[in-house]
Amino acid sequence: MALRWNPRGVGVDSHRDESGDLSRLVVDEITWYMREHKVSRADLAHSMNVSPGRVSQILSGDENLTLRTISGVLVALGATAEFTLRPLDEPADHLDLVAETDGARP
Secondary structure, eight states, rough: EEEEEEOSSSSSSSSSSSSHHHHHHHHHHHHHHHHHOOOHHHHHHHHHHHHHHHHHHHHOOOOOOOHEEEEEHHHHTTOOEEEEEEOTTSOOOOOEEEESSSSSOO
């Protein structure tokens, strides 16, 4: 399933921080994947060799997710993600996030 992130209000007058929207999208995709593959937060914490509290921080949506953190989560889940950047003037959305799973997402 592909998720598309399309920043609104891109331009000089935009004062809203859209990075939180992208972070929330990534967290939503991770939690969906965990639910579909029956991976608990405790399982993820064990696989990442971190505390369950750290997993809660990561999945809270308030965490500033680094590529290193996202990579650690993906490795622990045995999942991959793809990012595609496109110019703003292209008709398609600007960034695709595709998490590869065993089955199609509804």
